[in-house]
Amino acid sequence: DTGVSQDPRHKITKRGQNVTFRCDPISEHNRLYWYRQTLGQGPEFLTYFQNEAQLEKSRLLSDRFSAERPKGSFSTLEIQRTEQGDSAMYLCASSPIGAGGPYEQYFGPGTRLTVT
């Protein structure tokens, strides 16, 4: 078990470009979450998958954002036409599924996006 991994760790892009981030959850975890953390703030929920189904999306997730988890394993988060306000740390977390709970969400190291 290598934990949740995210790639890249850092991304610098120019305003208007598209970016894509990848998250690899812990292998037996069915649930995968994306959060966004701006400087000096706590993480904010963006979206959640159970297996390959995207079951919840925050109002924070504008139509420029899209997330996928095509085979219920890794997930991608794409931001189209990036804006300076998108600069943030994007965090991925995963958790198991089953009766009872709440189950701990295990976080990856994050991808820091800087839009210039």
Next chain:
Amino acid sequence: GNSVTQMEGPVTLSEEAFLTINCTYTATGYPSLFWYVQYPGEGLQLLLKATKADDKGSNKGFEATYRKETTSFHLEKGSVQVSDSAVYFCALSDTFGRGAQKLVFGQGTRLTINP
């Protein structure tokens, strides 16, 4: 909506001092409560949790008690070490069905322990 308010930081203490980081919440229903810690250069890690009123979560010398009457979940440690320097986040679980939960975080409190 549900929210978490944390004590403003940064907090600076000397080694072996007593630590309290205040956390209060607003929620409908009965959320679970968590403290997460973020060490420099690392991802968020769960420090402790409590799932119902009067539960006490504890780990690595840290403790927090779920107080429904005061809607609080304050983090305490009797004697801090330099290695406790990190950012601490209080969070609650906001269930959206199917047993899944999103976490609602406070803004974080940066703690620095001086030797």
